[in-house]
Amino acid sequence: MGSRMEKALRRSLMAAAVEMAVCGMAFAQTQAPAEPAPAADAASAPVVVVTGPRAALAKSLELKRNADVIQDSISATELGRFPDDNVADSLTHISGVSVSRTRGGEGQYINVRGLGSGYNIVTLNKRILATDGDGRDFAFDVLPSEVISGADVMKSAEAAQMEGSIGGSVNLRSARPMDNPGYHASVRFEGDHNDLSRKDGGKLSGVVSNTFNNNTMGVLVGAVFSKRKVRTDSLGYQTYNADSPGSFDVNGDGAIGPGESNLLAPCCISFGSVFEEKKRTALSGAFEWKVTPGFKLTADALATRLDSPQVGYQQSYYIEHAPGRWSDVVVKDHLITSMTVHDLIPEMSNVTADRVVDTMQAGLRGEWKVSNDLKLTGDVYRSTSKRNSGGKDSFVVAGIAGHNTGYYKANNGGFPDIRVTLEDGRDLATELAAGRLGDKDYGVHFTGLTGTDIKDTIDGASLDGRLVLSGAWHVDALQFGASATDRKKDRTSIGNEKSGGACQYCDMYSTTFASLGANVVSPMTLPNYMRNAGGSFPGSFIKFDVPAYLAALKALDGKPILDADGNPTGKTYDVSKTQPVFVPTDSYSVREKTSTLYGQLELSGEHWNGNVGARLVRTKTTSKSAIDQIVSIDDPTPDIPTSSPKIVYSPAVPVSEDGSYTKLLPSANLSWWARDDFVVRGAVAKVMARPSLDKLAPTRTDNTLDRSYVINVVGDPKLKPTEAVQQDLSAEWYYRPKSAITAAVFAKQIKNFVTYQTDEHVDIGVPGYLYTVTHPVNGDKARVRGLELGVQHLFDNGFGFNAKFAKTWTKAYQNGEYVGQLEGVAPTASSLGLLYEKNGINASISFDYTGEYTQNTNVLAGYPNKVDALTWVTASASWDVTRSITLFVEGKNLGDAVMRSHLGRSDALYGFESWGRTYVAGMSVKF
Numbered sequence: 001m002g003s004r005m006e007k008a009l010r011r012s013l014m015a016a017a018v019e020m021a022v023c024g025m026a027f028a029q030t031q032a033p034a035e036p037a038p039a040a041d042a043a044s045a046p047v048v049v050v051t052g053p054r055a056a057l058a059k060s061l062e063l064k065r066n067a068d069v070i071q072d073s074i075s076a077t078e079l080g081r082f083p084d085d086n087v088a089d090s091l092t093h094i095s096g097v098s099v100s101r102t103r104g105g106e107g108q109y110i111n112v113r114g115l116g117s118g119y120n121i122v123t124l125n126k127r128i129l130a131t132d133g134d135g136r137d138f139a140f141d142v143l144p145s146e147v148i149s150g151a152d153v154m155k156s157a158e159a160a161q162m163e164g165s166i167g168g169s170v171n172l173r174s175a176r177p178m179d180n181p182g183y184h185a186s187v188r189f190e191g192d193h194n195d196l197s198r199k200d201g202g203k204l205s206g207v208v209s210n211t212f213n214n215n216t217m218g219v220l221v222g223a224v225f226s227k228r229k230v231r232t233d234s235l236g237y238q239t240y241n242a243d244s245p246g247s248f249d250v251n252g253d254g255a256i257g258p259g260e261s262n263l264l265a266p267c268c269i270s271f272g273s274v275f276e277e278k279k280r281t282a283l284s285g286a287f288e289w290k291v292t293p294g295f296k297l298t299a300d301a302l303a304t305r306l307d308s309p310q311v312g313y314q315q316s317y318y319i320e321h322a323p324g325r326w327s328d329v330v331v332k333d334h335l336i337t338s339m340t341v342h343d344l345i346p347e348m349s350n351v352t353a354d355r356v357v358d359t360m361q362a363g364l365r366g367e368w369k370v371s372n373d374l375k376l377t378g379d380v381y382r383s384t385s386k387r388n389s390g391g392k393d394s395f396v397v398a399g400i401a402g403h404n405t406g407y408y409k410a411n412n413g414g415f416p417d418i419r420v421t422l423e424d425g426r427d428l429a430t431e432l433a434a435g436r437l438g439d440k441d442y443g444v445h446f447t448g449l450t451g452t453d454i455k456d457t458i459d460g461a462s463l464d465g466r467l468v469l470s471g472a473w474h475v476d477a478l479q480f481g482a483s484a485t486d487r488k489k490d491r492t493s494i495g496n497e498k499s500g501g502a503c504q505y506c507d508m509y510s511t512t513f514a515s516l517g518a519n520v521v522s523p524m525t526l527p528n529y530m531r532n533a534g535g536s537f538p539g540s541f542i543k544f545d546v547p548a549y550l551a552a553l554k555a556l557d558g559k560p561i562l563d564a565d566g567n568p569t570g571k572t573y574d575v576s577k578t579q580p581v582f583v584p585t586d587s588y589s590v591r592e593k594t595s596t597l598y599g600q601l602e603l604s605g606e607h608w609n610g611n612v613g614a615r616l617v618r619t620k621t622t623s624k625s626a627i628d629q630i631v632s633i634d635d636p637t638p639d640i641p642t643s644s645p646k647i648v649y650s651p652a653v654p655v656s657e658d659g660s661y662t663k664l665l666p667s668a669n670l671s672w673w674a675r676d677d678f679v680v681r682g683a684v685a686k687v688m689a690r691p692s693l694d695k696l697a698p699t700r701t702d703n704t705l706d707r708s709y710v711i712n713v714v715g716d717p718k719l720k721p722t723e724a725v726q727q728d729l730s731a732e733w734y735y736r737p738k739s740a741i742t743a744a745v746f747a748k749q750i751k752n753f754v755t756y757q758t759d760e761h762v763d764i765g766v767p768g769y770l771y772t773v774t775h776p777v778n779g780d781k782a783r784v785r786g787l788e789l790g791v792q793h794l795f796d797n798g799f800g801f802n803a804k805f806a807k808t809w810t811k812a813y814q815n816g817e818y819v820g821q822l823e824g825v826a827p828t829a830s831s832l833g834l835l836y837e838k839n840g841i842n843a844s845i846s847f848d849y850t851g852e853y854t855q856n857t858n859v860l861a862g863y864p865n866k867v868d869a870l871t872w873v874t875a876s877a878s879w880d881v882t883r884s885i886t887l888f889v890e891g892k893n894l895g896d897a898v899m900r901s902h903l904g905r906s907d908a909l910y911g912f913e914s915w916g917r918t919y920v921a922g923m924s925v926k927f
Helices: 003-031 053-066 087-091 428-433 546-556
Strands: 071-075 097-101 107-112 121-124 150-154 169-173 184-194 199-212 217-241 265-292 295-307 310-318 326-332 335-342 347-353 356-369 374-388 393-400 405-411 414-421 442-450 452-468 475-495 508-512 521-525 540-544 560-562 568-572 588-605 608-627 630-634 646-649 653-675 678-689 700-702 710-713 722-736 739-751 754-762 771-778 781-794 799-814 817-820 828-838 841-850 853-860 863-867 870-880 885-892 898-902 909-914 918-926
Touching: 053 071, 053 150, 053 722, 053 739, 053 781, 053 799, 053 828, 087 097, 087 107, 087 150, 184 217, 217 310, 265 335, 265 347, 265 414, 310 540, 347 442, 347 540, 393 508, 393 546, 414 428, 414 909, 428 540, 442 546, 540 546, 817 853, 863 909
Parallel strands: 121 169, 710 771
Antiparallel strands: 071 150, 097 107, 150 169, 184 199, 184 918, 199 217, 217 265, 217 909, 265 295, 265 310, 295 356, 310 347, 326 335, 335 405, 347 393, 356 374, 374 452, 393 442, 405 414, 442 475, 442 508, 452 475, 475 588, 521 540, 560 568, 588 608, 608 653, 630 646, 653 678, 678 722, 700 710, 722 739, 739 781, 754 771, 781 799, 799 817, 799 828, 828 841, 841 870, 853 863, 863 898, 870 885, 885 918, 898 909
16 A cells, blocks of 8 residues: 555545545435335334343354354343453353453453464454553453443454454444334342452442434433452562572582582562452443434444552562572472571562553444445544553562571472561561561661553544445455554653662661651451462561651651661762652653555355455554663672662663554455355454554663663564464354354464563673663464364253363464464363243353463573463352342352462462452342
8 A cells, every 4th residue: 555545545534434424414315215214003013122141142142143254242131231240251151262360350351262362352343442551452341341232252354354363353342222122221239249358349330222213313321330349369479590599509518419400499479468449430322313214323432430449468578599598408300499598588568559540432433325235334433541550559668677587488389388587586477466566677678659651542434335246256245445543552651760769768677667756567467368379478467558658758868878888878868759750761652553445255155155355454653762771780788689789870862763564464254054054164364463562662671670680672663463374164053043063173373473582691881791681573483273162052941051162272483493382372261151041030150261371481491380270150140020120149259269370380389369259149120
């Protein structure tokens, strides 16, 4: 596509789509034959509306059967009621879809056919949704399920479908008033209780829909407000070192013998509880108007707010190796599993995260039947997402000074055993449980204040057409169209770590809060703390009054700063330097402009139908950030594991880079109906997924503060999109109404997937230091193959079941060499749902299973991060007291599942999260 054509298309497309409404109205009114209004008896004819889980399953199966591509769908059980509280959780009932969970166990990001959220695209009414994260991945926790009427997961591609997905395209559908003519209204109340946190929450939602003027106009309005209090017990981090110590004289014979070299050693562990109060508010609306029999106008809008602040309380133990620090060391298969640690400073930290997200989408769509053979559809929209968290997050740490002694022992599949004896002989766990540790014991250390502001704005326009042809050569119609999007994501990072403000008071553990005359520390004990985690460790901890902590530091203002030997440095403390400031090297602005053209032929013959076409995509990016250089490093306390060196940076220099690419994406789909109830579908296509937006920004961070001496180059504007050629084959037997047996196989040959390359011992210009530099690159290739099976059967007696299974095989290559399985791909996933619906009684239970998978193939020295298998169990029951009133109960995570990961061996714990069970009860009323 030439630049002149592209600019003309971009300038005119949005105006054309809007003007089509006006032109269409005028043309339809003057040219279309005057058709009589619908007869009164037809307009007033009763509409039979089937609701409930069985009806939702039946509708989803109908959508699958009538689709032009290989797809699966889910539908609302009734107006304003989706099958699950979270859309992501509902999608896990579809074969080949799995979910990653956020705090409280809520589904946040989805994987389709084993490929992570970065390889999928999520749209609402075929419009891209803005996101509050650094990339494109849509976080489902910002979207209440009540604003959705259904979702389609398209697994094969066609030219008319929006590009940007290799795993699968997910299109969420919002309700329309003309989907269900007449007046309908309902309100729903519910309360919930979590057995881990012992906290309660509630939700109120309502929707009203009406059509009038002989069903030529309709309005729908919905609203949701919910408030939940959740607690997540989690492993903040457990890190390991492969080169420290690397070797250790375990038996003390003065030599490194067999089994005492190439050791993996624990470094640091931090774990605790995170509390979150999730408040969601959403307003949605749609207006439909059949202006004439040949022209229809639809306007819709959605606005949501997620107010979800988090506060976490963590205990941390830095047990990393230093000369003379370890004794009683035990090694098992090259992993140091047990040791006594001298000079251990037990730390406590408060970690807060401020997340308030405002998401909006508004659009205008016009459908104009120009003639019996030609139909045009124009659409314009804007989607935005804003999060203002800059400088509002905190990571505040304090510790107990002294020559304390720690004892560490790894456990198979669980948390380690941790015990600390303070210098004066007291046991840390005992003192915490008794509430005897406070301001006189804890001293100041790290005061990190960080956070980012995100603003994502998407403007889009499309013009699509369908021209009916004569049917010669089996060609029934031509679909064609053009689209343009303009997306701009701004990330503004505000913090105090790089400026040195976070570590201005580092290693001052002996300066206790009591010595500053402050009241900061209070004891804390939680019910069910670290349930199912295993291990033995202090079960109580402390929390800080963070504002009081920061205020206490003012007592040090003007006092001299001493070096490691206690000598004045000539500088004085100044608490104002702790305030967060703009960090240009961690901020970026990425603008992406996309233009597309497509053409697609609809084909059919006796017992078969299909389509063939191509989509031409042109993308341009402009990325802006800033880069600085490390001038010098001063490490005055190298023997203190928790200390940080002092770093001097050069002024940040603004940088701006451009990138562009043009891709042709052909596709073909074919369906052969062997019988009226049996169809075989085949599809082949070339598809693409764009790099994450943050990976297009030339930002970079360094880990000099923790002595890792690692430079992480986050993005590169020259990255190419990930491409794939995919083949799909499915067989679907609709052997009785509302029931089917389906099977599908697929293969994807992927190239240019984005991964990270690591270069060791790089001279970046800092005398005396060589760095490890990681940077994103387009990897060589990957291969994905899969199998999906599904059975849905609804018995006449009210019972039914829906079972799905998916198996995925992957191979990844880098620099021409096989490097293992593709990261983040679950090899197996399955779902089983059982239901009963009859005589006003509804009951269901679902089991969603995700098998063990590798999150990262090389976390450290070749060790992978493997996530254990997880089964998520939900159940619900309801009773229609009257035709208008329904009582219901629900349960989530009834199996008390936890997330657990390890470094390829069960005694090297790497991740853990526990969410507890949630019980819900409520009532819905229809009017």
